[in-house]
Amino acid sequence: MKKTDAVIIGAGPVGLFAVFELGIMGLNAHVIDNLDKVGGQCIELYPDKPIYDIPALPECTGESLTKNLLKQIKPFNTEFHLNQRVESLEKKDHNWIVTTSDQEKFETPNVIIAAGVGSFEPRKPPIKNIEKFEKTNLYYAVKDKNKFKDQIVCIFGGGDSALDWTVELSKIAKKVILIHRRDDFRAAQHTVGLARDLEKEGKVEILTCYQPLDFKGDESIKTVEVKHDDGQQKNIEVDSVLAFFGLKMELGPIANWGLDLEAKSLKVNTENFETNEKGIFAIGDICTYPGKLKLILSGFHEGALCAQECFKRAKPDEKYVFRFTTSSSDIQKRLGVK
Amino acid sequence: MPKVTYIEFNGKQHEVNVENGLSIMEGAVQNGVPGIDADCGGACACATCHVYVKEEWLDKLPEQGDSEKDMLDFAFETKKNSRLSCQLILEDKHDGIIVNLPEKQG
Ligand SMILES: Cc1cc2nc3c(=O)[nH]c(=O)nc-3n(C[C@H](O)[C@H](O)[C@H](O)COP(=O)(O)OP(=O)(O)OC[C@H]3O[C@@H](n4cnc5c(N)ncnc54)[C@H](O)[C@@H]3O)c2cc1C
Ligand code: FES
Numbered sequence: 001m002k003k004t005d006a007v008i009i010g011a012g013p014v015g016l017f018a019v020f021e022l023g024i025m026g027l028n029a030h031v032i033d034n035l036d037k038v039g040g041q042c043i044e045l046y047p048d049k050p051i052y053d054i055p056a057l058p059e060c061t062g063e064s065l066t067k068n069l070l071k072q073i074k075p076f077n078t079e080f081h082l083n084q085r086v087e088s089l090e091k092k093d094h095n096w097i098v099t100t101s102d103q104e105k106f107e108t109p110n111v112i113i114a115a116g117v118g119s120f121e122p123r124k125p126p127i128k129n130i131e132k133f134e135k136t137n138l139y140y141a142v143k144d145k146n147k148f149k150d151q152i153v154c155i156f157g158g159g160d161s162a163l164d165w166t167v168e169l170s171k172i173a174k175k176v177i178l179i180h181r182r183d184d185f186r187a188a189q190h191t192v193g194l195a196r197d198l199e200k201e202g203k204v205e206i207l208t209c210y211q212p213l214d215f216k217g218d219e220s221i222k223t224v225e226v227k228h229d230d231g232q233q234k235n236i237e238v239d240s241v242l243a244f245f246g247l248k249m250e251l252g253p254i255a256n257w258g259l260d261l262e263a264k265s266l267k268v269n270t271e272n273f274e275t276n277e278k279g280i281f282a283i284g285d286i287c288t289y290p291g292k293l294k295l296i297l298s299g300f301h302e303g304a305l306c307a308q309e310c311f312k313r314a315k316p317d318e319k320y321v322f323r324f325t326t327s328s329s330d331i332q333k334r335l336g337v338k
Numbered sequence: 339m340p341k342v343t344y345i346e347f348n349g350k351q352h353e354v355n356v357e358n359g360l361s362i363m364e365g366a367v368q369n370g371v372p373g374i375d376a377d378c379g380g381a382c383a384c385a386t387c388h389v390y391v392k393e394e395w396l397d398k399l400p401e402q403g404d405s406e407k408d409m410l411d412f413a414f415e416t417k418k419n420s421r422l423s424c425q426l427i428l429e430d431k432h433d434g435i436i437v438n439l440p441e442k443q444g
Pocket of ligand 2: 383384385386
């Protein structure tokens with residue numbers, strides 16, 4: 001069990017800036033995110049797109065904003081716990097026990113939910129009862145590529161993951177079959193070229209304008225049934241299936257924590273962004289209140305205000321004194337400014 | 339104000355008058371029509387505003403841009419008449435348009 005002043009759920013821009021606001025007050029935080037990287041929507045959905053409405057930053061991208069936030073919070077040596085979803089919150093006296101999908105546990109007086117529109121989860125192909133295959137030979141990511149040695153691997157998708165793995169696995173698999181719903185691939189054209197070359201060599205088979213219809217098999221997928229746009233169907237024998245249909249945001253376990261919800265957002269007060277539970281806060285896209293705007297700049301403001309209440313809960317015997325970063329030697333010490 | 343008919347997957351119909359200049363996605367979200375999630379708020383980055391446009395209306399709509407084509411790869415059970423409704427901005431000529439909603443948004 002790790003003890004900490006605050007646990008932040010979500011490493012999007014708003015969660016990252018909350019680390020800063022807590023940090024300059026001398027509070028430490030652990031940050032948990034389901035993705036394998038920090039940055040939330042900015043990194044997962046639009047790393048290269050320009051953003052023009054961050055105050056005093058006339059132009060940045062999702063990626064550069066994330067990089068700069070990480071630089072800004074570097075002095076606090078924050079611990080990130082990635083690839084883990086927060087599953088439950090339980091009350092223990094004045095504190096909360098936070099448990100993740102990897103069974104990591106944290107005890108803290110403050111839980112800041114900065115979970116955006118929810119955690120990023122793989123999108124699944126439109127096939128009934130596919131969950132049972134997830135235990136055997138259906139994958140949404142490659143953890144250990146050696147599993148696919150000498151196998152017939154069927155890959156669905158047209159983006160970088162699908163094409164990169166088509167090329168990579170063709171080196172060890174018996175055969176790779178790439179299936180995509182249209183002729184164009186979103187993936188880098190260079191990789192598409194490599195896959196087309198492998199197709200000519202017979203190592204890869206590429207089927208376009210096909211969509212999955214059914215996966216057949218008892219415990220594991222034995223046959224993949226696909227349908228061409230013109231109606232023709234085809235059965236393909238496989239050893240494993242990799243589906244790369246991107247990620248989707250799902251509210252997930254947050255809905256089960258007994259917090260007041262409105263649509264898919266958490267209701268908060270605008271004084272300190274606390275939810276209906278003491279010590280549980282919601283900031284950024286996940287929170288709602290009259291006039292809420294889902295903007296990064298609003299989330300930054302919300303983080304600053306919620307940090308004040310976090311301080312009171314983490315250090316009930318200390319008096320908080322408002323200070324500017326410009327003139328406070330305490331803050332500057334925490335920031336490592338000499 | 340063009341009238342839009344949204345038909346949920348279970349067959350339930352919603353007729354809504356939507357202001358010119360708004361998208362079919364916004365028309366649904368602002369009027370509480372269920373079945374369109376629009377997680378990214380209309381930025382063509384989530385594919386959770388997927389609809390099937392009644393065939394006869396397809397050629398009255400703007401052509402698919404590259405980003406819409408790309409994002410449609412992520413939509414659940416796409417068909418020939420699949421579109422992302424945040425990219426469908428309404429004008430007078432769309433009065434009466436009908437869209438069917440998919441079983442789920444991804
Ligand atoms: C294409 C596009 C363009 C945009 N352009 C702008 C713009 O120009 N200006 C602007 O201000 N805003 C813009 N936005 C909106 C902006 O990106 C969001 O407001 C912002 O990302 C919200 O930040 P956040 O930290 O609240 O949530 P997010 O960025 O959504 O991050 C939340 C994180 O929480 C994680 N998470 C959720 N639940 C759990 C859980 N149970 N366990 C573990 N982790 C969890 C998720 O995996 C995710 O990484 C844009 C959005 C999109 C999609
Ligand atoms: S609302 Fe996200 S793609 Fe249309």
